Amino acid sequence: MTHGQAKDRKIKLGYHLSPQASWLAAEPGASPYAVGPLVAVARKAEAALIDALFRADSFSFSPDQAASFRYGAVDAQLALASLAAATTRIGLVATISTTFTEPYATARQVLTLDHLSSGRAGWNAVTSHQGERAFGPQPIPDQATRYRRAGEFLEVVNGLWSSWDRDALLLDRDSRRFADAARVRRFAYRGDFFDIEGTSALPPSPQGRPVQFQAGASGEGKAFAARFAEAVFSASPDIGHARGIYAELKQLVAAGGRDPEKFLVFPGFGLILGKTQEEADDIHRNLTDGLDFEAGRKGAGYYLGEVDLTGLDLDAPVPLHLLPTDPSRLPRRRSRAALMQAVARKPGNTLRDVIRSFLLSDGGHFLTVQSYDGAAAELERWFATGAADGFLLSFPARGDQFDRFIEHVIPRLQDRGLYRRAYEGETLRQNLGLAA
DSSP states (O other): OOTTOOTTOOOEEEEEOOHHHHHHHSOTTOOTTOHHHHHHHHHHHHHTTOSEEEEOOOSOOOGGGTTTTSSOOOOHHHHHHTTGGGOSSSEEEEEEESSSSOHHHHHHHHHHHHHHTTSOEEEEEEOOSSOGGGTOSSOOOOHHHHHHHHHHHHHHHHHHHTTBOTTOEEEETTTTEEEOGGGBOOEEEEOSSOEEEEOOSSOOBTTBSOEEEEEOOSHHHHHHHHHHOSEEEEOOSSHHHHHHHHHHHHHHHHHTTOOGGGOEEEEEEEEEEESSHHHHHHHHHHHHHTOOHHHHHHHHHHHHHSOOOTTOOTTSOOOGGGSOSOGGGSSSOHHHHHHHHHHHHSTTOOHHHHHHHHHHHTTTOEEEEEEHHHHHHHHHHHHHTTSOSEEEEEOTTOTTHHHHIIIIIHHHHHHTTOSOSSOSOSSHHHHHTOOO
16 A cells, blocks of 8 residues: 555645636626636535645736636635635635745735634645736746745744734623733744844634645745645646656655645646546547647747747647747746646657647646546545545536536545545535645
């Protein structure tokens, strides 16, 4: 039995609540910014015992992205806050940039959501790779600098959250004492990026503090995850790559003196589902035929390492001389560039294949086309052989694909003893097995 393969170990599942999917799933004529469709999906996911909803975020938006609504999203944290009162058990995890926000405000915002949801909040700390022009004329710092700032950022956030003892909150109405001031202290921090003194405005939440997620697979990203994260969203194009990332991250966590059993790896996992393999293949074929390859050129070029794909033949290979020779030296999106370049360099692949990979698997995530039985088997294979503790699910074909997963794949996982039949607790930490 491989590392972490306890007999009672269960697959953890997150659902990527993308703005594009929620818009297309809404009733005709409904506002893409209305809360109703979000609530409906959240309740559906909670009924299916999904661990958490995840909402990505970006500060970059341009007119040429408007047609696809690919990144046109409301504020991720506010979107999930709107779901706190509509759900009771499912986790709420949003991406927050450590480059374009400040730690005190972030600590207050995320801990507020944790209290409002009774201990179901998490946050995905990222250093961002674009969007700097929305904040002023300064260029985005290089990747190493962004991660150094992120390290200080999380030290400040965690320090602020530690400024209250767990038992400081009294709520003693007889003595009219809200909290024991002797158990609340000021936190001071001085580093290269932050010189801060303050106290958290809020006490610890029902789960103690929000669950810390991270996404980033560069060398700096993995070191950052091993130091701070409790769960990681990773990107792998196949199971072999995923096993390598999984083993490396677990080893880094152990080397840092932390328990790798309390550190979860969630590869992105795209599914196209059919009752039979033939139906799944038909759905995949129809989806591929409907892709806007011209609209995908710019995004695919950016993921390759800021390569200009304008005018290139879709049915010819990407000229290799256009690709950066060493993705690890790129100023941003290094790990994703390496994954996309692997697609471009694969013998027989064309630009059309590269753009298809970008559009259907978000630039490097695994995508599988399966029957219901095949999907359950594939999830088990990844889980049982050291590639994943859980999965961040997405459904490129959208429509009723999430419903199919809930109705047909989850019961198969339960029958195999791989998925819960009830939530383990009331907080995200309890359900993820990360409670102290």
